[in-house]
Every structure is written in C-alpha cells, then in structure tokens.
Amino acid sequence: xxxxxxxxxxxxxxxxxxxxxxxxxxxxxxxxxxxxxxxxxxxxxxxxxxxxxxxxxxxxxxxxxxxxxxxxxxxxxxxxxxxxxxxxxxxxxxxxxxxxxxxxxxxxxxxxxxxxxxxxxxxxxxxxxxxxxxxxxxxxxxxxxxxxxxxxxxxxxxxxxxxxxxxxxxxxxxxxxxxxxxxxxxxxxxxxxxxxxxxxxxxxxxxxxxxxxxxxxxxxxxxxxxxxxxxxxxxxxxxxxxxxxxxxxxxxxxxxxxxxxxxxxxxxxxxxxxxxxxxxxxxxxxxxxxxxxxxxxxxxxxxxxxxxxxxxxxxxxxxxxxxxxxxxxxxxxxxxxxxxxxxxxxxxxxxxxxxxxxxxxxxxxxxxxxxxxxxxxxxxxxxxxxxxxxxxxxxxxxxxxxxxxxxxxxxxxxxxxxxxxxxxxxxxxxxxxxxxxxxxxxxxxxxxxxxxxxxxxxxxxxxxxxxxxxxxxxxxxxxxxxxxxxxxxxxxxxxxxxxxxxxxxxxxxxxxxxxxxxxxxxxxxxxxxxxxxxxxxxxxxxxxxxxxxxxxxxxxxxxxxxxxxxxxxxxxxxxxxxxxxxxxxxxxxxxxxxxxxxxxxxxxxxxxxxxxxxxxxxxxxxxxxxxxxxxxxxxxxxxxxxxxxxxxxxxxxxxxxxxxxxxxxxxxxxxxxxxxxxxxxxxxxxxxxxxxxxxxxxxxxxxxxxxxxxxxxxxxxxxxxxxxxxxxxxxxxxxxxxxxxxxxxxxxxxxxxxxxxxxxxxxxxxxxxxxxxxxxxxxxxxxxxxxxxxxxxxxxxxxxxxxxxxxxxxxx
Numbered sequence: 001x002x003x004x005x006x007x008x009x010x011x012x013x014x015x016x017x018x019x020x021x022x023x024x025x026x027x028x029x030x031x032x033x034x035x036x037x038x039x040x041x042x043x044x045x046x047x048x049x050x051x052x053x054x055x056x057x058x059x060x061x062x063x064x065x066x067x068x069x070x071x072x073x074x075x076x077x078x079x080x081x082x083x084x085x086x087x088x089x090x091x092x093x094x095x096x097x098x099x100x101x102x103x104x105x106x107x108x109x110x111x112x113x114x115x116x117x118x119x120x121x122x123x124x125x126x127x128x129x130x131x132x133x134x135x136x137x138x139x140x141x142x143x144x145x146x147x148x149x150x151x152x153x154x155x156x157x158x159x160x161x162x163x164x165x166x167x168x169x170x171x172x173x174x175x176x177x178x179x180x181x182x183x184x185x186x187x188x189x190x191x192x193x194x195x196x197x198x199x200x201x202x203x204x205x206x207x208x209x210x211x212x213x214x215x216x217x218x219x220x221x222x223x224x225x226x227x228x229x230x231x232x233x234x235x236x237x238x239x240x241x242x243x244x245x246x247x248x249x250x251x252x253x254x255x256x257x258x259x260x261x262x263x264x265x266x267x268x269x270x271x272x273x274x275x276x277x278x279x280x281x282x283x284x285x286x287x288x289x290x291x292x293x294x295x296x297x298x299x300x301x302x303x304x305x306x307x308x309x310x311x312x313x314x315x316x317x318x319x320x321x322x323x324x325x326x327x328x329x330x331x332x333x334x335x336x337x338x339x340x341x342x343x344x345x346x347x348x349x350x351x352x353x354x355x356x357x358x359x360x361x362x363x364x365x366x367x368x369x370x371x372x373x374x375x376x377x378x379x380x381x382x383x384x385x386x387x388x389x390x391x392x393x394x395x396x397x398x399x400x401x402x403x404x405x406x407x408x409x410x411x412x413x414x415x416x417x418x419x420x421x422x423x424x425x426x427x428x429x430x431x432x433x434x435x436x437x438x439x440x441x442x443x444x445x446x447x448x449x450x451x452x453x454x455x456x457x458x459x460x461x462x463x464x465x466x467x468x469x470x471x472x473x474x475x476x477x478x479x480x481x482x483x484x485x486x487x488x489x490x491x492x493x494x495x496x497x498x499x500x501x502x503x504x505x506x507x508x509x510x511x512x513x514x515x516x517x518x519x520x521x522x523x524x525x526x527x528x529x530x531x532x533x534x535x536x537x538x539x540x541x542x543x544x545x546x547x548x549x550x551x552x553x554x555x556x557x558x559x560x561x562x563x564x565x566x567x568x569x570x571x572x573x574x575x576x577x578x579x580x581x582x583x584x585x586x587x588x589x590x591x592x593x594x595x596x597x598x599x600x601x602x603x604x605x606x607x608x609x610x611x612x613x614x615x616x617x618x619x620x621x622x623x624x625x626x627x628x629x630x631x632x633x634x635x636x637x638x639x640x641x642x643x644x645x646x647x648x649x650x651x652x653x654x655x656x657x658x659x660x661x662x663x664x665x666x667x668x669x670x671x672x673x674x675x676x677x678x679x680x681x682x683x684x685x686x687x688x689x690x691x692x693x694x695x696x697x698x699x700x701x702x703x704x705x706x707x708x709x710x711x712x713x714x715x716x717x718x719x720x721x722x723x724x725x726x727x728x729x730x731x732x733x734x735x736x737x738x739x740x741x742x743x744x745x746x747x748x749x750x751x752x753x754x755x756x757x758x759x760x761x762x763x764x765x766x767x768x769x770x771x772x773x774x775x776x777x778x779x780x781x782x783x784x785x786x787x788x789x790x791x792x793x794x795x796x797x798x799x800x801x802x803x804x805x806x807x808x809x810x811x812x
C-alpha cells in the first residue's frame with residue numbers, strides 16, 4: 001500500500017511506486033536494493049473485490065475499505081495512496097467515531113472451523129491514531145484462555161473467552177450524542193465458505209457498551225440472522241432507543257429493558273438499509289429485490305420519513321430503457337449522506353435491449369437529490385458499450401478488460417458531510433467521484449508516463465509465482481488470479497499487463513510460467529478461467545469440464561503470446577509447467593499439469609501435447625510437477641472433492657519421463673499435500689508442505705514433512721496443525737528454507753527444517769509462496785492470496801510493530 005510520507009512505517013506499509021522505465025538506474029532499482037529493512041507490496045494494484053468504502057465525517061480524504069481476502073486499507077489522501085492493515089481475519093465493517101476525528105473502528109468476521117480455512121474469532125478493533133495502531137476492545141480478551149494456534153481448533157467464542165457471545169459482528173455504530181456508547185450487531189456464526197452443514201441456529205443480537213468499550217452487554221435478540229443497520233435514536237431526540245434493521249425486520253429496541261418492538265416493512269426481506277438526519281428531518285432508505293415486471297413491480301427502493309413507521313416505494317427513474325416484464329437487480333450498493341440524506345447513491349444491474357433487440361446488461365450507479373423521488377444515472381457502462389456516460393477515468397483494468405469484469409459496484413460509501421464525494425468498490429476496483437457523479441476516477445493504480453502501472457496500495461488479489469528472466473535481472477513476472485499476468489522491466493517499480501495473444505476465455509488466471517534458460521526471450525505460460533485453485537470452494541458439482549485454459553508460448557519475453565495447445569483439450573485447467581532443460585533446445589520436453597485431467601507431455605517445445613497418465617489413480621487434480629537432479633519426475637495431485645466426497649491428495653513419481661507413474665507413500669493421515677520442494681544439491685531430500693485435516697475438532701497432519709531418503713521415510717519438521725501453502729529453498733544455501741502459511745505468518749529455517757523462526761513484520765493472513773530473490777541474495781518475495789506480493793529482507797524485520805497492540809501471541 002502507499003501511505004503519506006509523514007506516516008511511520010508499520011506492518012504492510014507499502015512503498016510508493018511513482019517511477020517509470022525512464023528513471024535512472026538507481027531509482028528504477030530502488031525496490032530491489034538488498035538489505036532494505038522493510039516489507040513492501042509490489043504489483044499494479046487492484047484486481048479483487050473492494051468492499052465497504054467508509055469515509056470520515058471530519059475529512060473527505062480519509063477513507064477505509066477492505067478486500068474479500070482479509071486485508072483492510074486506509075487512505076489519508078482521498079484514495080491516491082493506501083496503507084494495508086492486517087487484522088488477523090477478514091474485515092466486516094468500519095465506523096469512524098462521530099466525535100473524535102482520530103478514532104476509527106474495524107470489526108472482523110468470525111466463522112466456524114473448516115479444513116480449508118480454519119476458524120475465525122470476530123473482533124472489534126479501535127484505533128485512536130487514524131489507523132497507525134489497533135487495539136482489540138471486543139470481546140474482553142483479558143478473560144481469554146491461553147490457547148495455542150487458535151485458528152486450528154473448532155472453538156466457539158464462549159469457549160475461548162468467558163462471557164463472549166457466540167456470534168460474528170455484522171455492524172458497528174457509535175452514538176453521535178455520546179461516543180462512549182458503542183453498538184454492535186451480531187449474526188450467528190457460520191462457515192467462511194458455504195457448506196451443506198451450515199448451522200443456522202440462533203438469531204441476530206444487539207450488544208451495547210456504555211463506557212467506551214470497557215464492558216459489553218447483550219441488549220436484545222433480534223428477529224433475523226444478519227444485521228443491516230443500527231441507528232441510535234438520540235440524534236432523533238429519542239434517547240435510550242435504537243432502531244435496527246435485519247434482513248427481514250425493522251425493530252425499535254428499548255436499551256433499558258431490551259424490549260423489541262417491530263416496525264412495519266413493506267417487503268419480506270431487504271438487501272441493505274441506510275439513513276441520515278438533517279434539519280428537514282429523518283430519512284431511511286431500504287433496498288429490496290424487485291419482484292414482477294415493469295408496470296407490475298413490487299420491491300426495489302423504499303424510503304421512510306418517520307423512523308420506519310411508514311414507507312413509500314421509490315423506484316422512479318430506475319426502469320429507464322428496461323424492457324417490459326423485466327426489472328433491475330441490486331448487488332447491495334446503497335450510500336446515504338448522513339447530514340444531507342436527501343442525497344443517496346445506489347448501484348444496479350439493468351437489462352436493456354441493444355440495437356439488434358437482444359438483452360444486455362448495463363452496470364449503473366444512480367443518484368437521488370430529493371430523497372428518492374427521482375433517481376438519475378451518474379455512471380453507466382456495459383460489456384459491449386464500454387463507459388456509456390463517458391465520465392470514467394481508468395487504469396490498466398479499463399485498458400485490458402471491459403466494464404463487465406468489475407461489474408456494478410458491490411458497495412458504495414458517501415462522505416457523511418459532503419454528498420458529492422462517493423467511493424465505489426466492485427469485483428476488482430475502487431473508484432470515486434468528488435463532484436456528485438459528474439465524473440469518476442479509479443483509485444487503485446497509478447498510470448505511469450511510459451504506459452506502465454504502479455500500485456496505489458489497493459492490492460486486493462491473489463498471486464502464485466514470481467518468475468525471473470535469466471537474461472535480464474530487471475525483468476520478472478507475477479502470475480495472478482483474476483487478472484492474468486504482469487511483468488516489470490525495472491525491477492518491480494512499475495508493471496505492464498502481459499496478455500497480448502492470450503485467448504480471452506483464458507485470461508482470468510495465469511498459474512505458472514517457465515523461461516527457457518538457454519534461449520533469450522522464450523517463455524511458456526499456463527492459463528485457465530478457473531481461479532483460486534486448489535481451494536475447496538472451487539470443487540463444485542459441475543466439476544471442471546466447463547472451464548477453459550491451455551499453454552501459451554512467447555518468443556519475446558511475454559510482449560506477445562500464441563497458443564501452444566495442440567493435443568490439449570480446450571477445457572484444460574493448466575496449473576503448472578515444467579521444462580526439462582537437459583533436452584535439445586529445438587525440441588524441448590515440457591510437462592504440464594491439468595487439473596482433473598492429469599499430466600500432459602510435449603517433446604517438441606509445446607507444439608503438441610500427449611496425455612501421460614499411465615499409473616495414475618482416481619485423483620487427477622494435478623497441481624504441481626517437479627523434477628530432481630537425477631531426472632525423476634514428481635506429480636502432486638491436490639486434495640479435493642468429487643460430488644461432495646473427499647478425495648485425498650497424492651504424490652506420484654516417474655523414472656521414465658512420465659511413461660509410467662508410481663505412488664509415493666506419504667505418512668499415515670497425511671492427505672493434503674500442497675507443495676513439493678527438492679533440495680537442489682541432494683535429490684534424496686524433499687519437503688512437502690501440507691494442508692491439515694480435521695480430526696475431532698482440531699487440525700492435524702498438516703505443516704511440513706521431510707524425507708532424506710527419497711520418500712522411503714518421512715518426519716514432521718513443522719507444526720502439523722498449520723496450513724502451509726508452500727516452501728522455497730535458497731539454491732545458494734539449500735539448508736535455508738522458507739515457508740508461507742495460510743495463518744498470518746511466514747517462517748525461515750537455517751538448519752534444513754530442524755528449527756524455525758517467524759519472519760517478523762509480515763502478518764498477511766492467507767500466504768501463498770515463499771520465493772528467494774535470485775538476483776538479490778538476502779531478499780525474499782512472499783506471494784499472497786489477496787494482497788499481491790510482499791518483498792523484503794529474507795530474515796524478516798526484527799522488532800517491527802505489526803499493527804495490533806494486544807493480540808494474544810498464541811492466537812496467531
């Protein structure tokens with residue numbers, strides 16, 4: 001993330017990349033200087049979901065948002081630059097204190113334990129210095145038990161902290177009349193990713209602290225299971241009362257007695273609720289699903305000017321150009337100016353007929369200036385039509401993809417004191433208007449003079465590998481999910497999209513690439529439009545047959561690509577590629593892993609491919625292919641699901657160039673191999689990073705296992721409870737090994753795995769790979785599932801403050 005130069009450096013302070021290819025050598029190499037004692041995040045910015053933009057009531061330039069993959073982001077300059085905050089688990093809501101301009105609250109999500117993600121405890125953090133540091137104020141962690149590796153056990157909050165409620169925070173509100181009064185809306189705990197055994201027991205809860213978060217009390221249990229909005233009524237001259245919206249109710253709660261009084265809703269369920277108050281009175285808005293067609297519509301937008309006693313439908317203007325018997329749809333974007341509530345913004349997806357009479361979707365932002373009496377479009381776009389209103393200033397995403405890639409905003413956030421300032425977040429971007437919607441500008445990247453891009457700090461997507469050009473130390477690639485492939489020619493200072501020639505259906509994810517070490521400019525890459533593998537969420541009932549992907553070849557360092565796919569099925573989800581560098585330059589042998597199809601081999605440099613699955617079992621979730629110094633091949637097939645039945649992960653080996661595969665025996669209980677690394681000097685030594693399995697409510701059989709005899713025997717060398725995504729070996733010192741985990745930490749061993757030290761200063765929750773910088777010894781890349789690539793000293797940053805003042809150490 002990028003921060004103002006006046007801010008001190010904390011965890012995830014991100015280097016402000018303002019350079020371009022034309023900079024001097026020293027400037028261009030600034031990001032790659034060895035020995036620099038800081039972690040930075042590199043990449044082009046953007047690329048993932050941007051949620052809950054929330055603007056300070058004191059300064060329109062101060063805004064918080066979060067991504068859908070664990071990080072929170074703070075900007076002090078209107079979104080030009082952002083600082084990342086890692087708050088242990090996934091953010092859910094933000095609230096700026098209405099009285100003290102320095103205070104901001106962040107609530108994080110709690111969730112039940114699953115093998116894929118572990119468990120999460122919902123927390124409320126408070127910062128008294130505009131996000132420089134955070135302190136947990138709910139629940140009362142002083143009453144917590146000493147628990148090691150909290151994420152790896154299926155505990156309820158009440159089993160961790162005496163008196164804690166078994167729920168997760170949906171909403172935070174602070175009473176404008178008395179900021180000692182803090183309200184929390186809690187929902188029942190669920191699993192992080194939908195599952196068939198979701199527990200829907202319990203109801204939403206309203207919790208209140210009247211003494212600045214020192215003590216908390218359950219005020220009432222509410223109808224419904226999610227809290228959409230909380231409105232303390234002191235601002236409405238009704239102290240001691242609070243109005244709460246859930247997904248199917250509007251209620252007034254007496255804070256003294258806990259009595260809940262239902263107020264009428266005009267619809268059975270709502271998507272979002274917001275409101276405000278000014279000298280003209282009070283105004284609530286609710287958003288609900290449209291039912292019926294044009295002319296016979298129920299649902300949509302409703303407004304109330306009497307604190308929810310009565311409601312009026314408010315859809316005028318939303319149906320412009322929508323065909324009869326069709327209706328818009330909402331994502332949930334709704335933002336109301338708190339001090340001027342007649343002004344509000346909403347986002348919709350509107351079906352319209354094109355010139356040929358076919359239906360296409362317009363992605364819309366509407367604004368009202370009269371309390372919903374009329375909605376007027378302030379931003380319109382579509383896949384075929386681009387930016388219809390011609391008022392959007394974009395960056396690499398707008399250059400490479402059509403507006404349908406980001407879609408309509410998921411969330412909107414308007415400045416409480418300025419109705420003309422509104423931030424938006426969609427599937428891949430943040431953007432804003434400062435003039436009431438007349439124009440909009442992206443806030444995720446900086447456009448450089450040479451046509452490259454540098455992150456503004458809003459790095460919100462997953463990446464896999466970092467790949468170095470053997471002929472040019474300043475040139476390397478990052479493989480991304482959802483946004484394909486980027487490369488830098490100035491050591492990471494700025495980035496170009498590398499998509500030219502890649503078929504459009506493939507462009508979602510580049511999983512891997514490999515350079516030819518003897519032919520300058522030659523590089524192969526593997527692609528698919530199935531992202532985020534091998535996470536459990538990707539294993540649906542439809543399998544992987546409906547996806548597309550393949551292999552591409554470039555002869556000019558990735559400036560242009562061409563398909564190299566003959567013999568591969570068009571629905572190949574290609575995840576890894578291996579070049580056998582001992583084969584002739586003009587007829588290279590390559591191997592590619594194809595998810596749910598096994599292994600394919602080419603003996604002509606990728607011009608043609610043949611299946612090489614002889615000896616493989618039922619698990620064909622081919623994830624990684626490796627080769628040791630003796631030529632032995634290894635194929636790692638990931639753990640997964642088939643029709644809701646668990647499929648154990650497995651590793652195979654071949655001593656005859658993939659003509660026949662044999663299974664490599666793993667220790668009993670280990671069924672989640674995730675990454676295989678081989679010692680470059682001793683092929684008998686291998687490390688397997690593992691995902692644990694759930695056993696009687698706790699995680700076991702994960703961590704890292706090691707063999708020193710080629711797989712004949714194994715021993716555990718890193719905590720079996722931990723989700724270790726992958727390892728990286730320092731090829732100059734093979735006894736030095738790095739691992740990156742899905743649990744807020746990366747580690748280093750300098751004695752071949754016998755002991756480990758955490759890399760201080762790095763706390764991104766969901767880590768991917770650990771990759772030593774081959775061009776700058778002593779420096780390390782850490783790729784992440786949601787925060788681009790961290791770059792910093794391979795020994796970590798000793799003593800660096802990591803953002804949270806009072807997190808119990810064992811909970812990590």
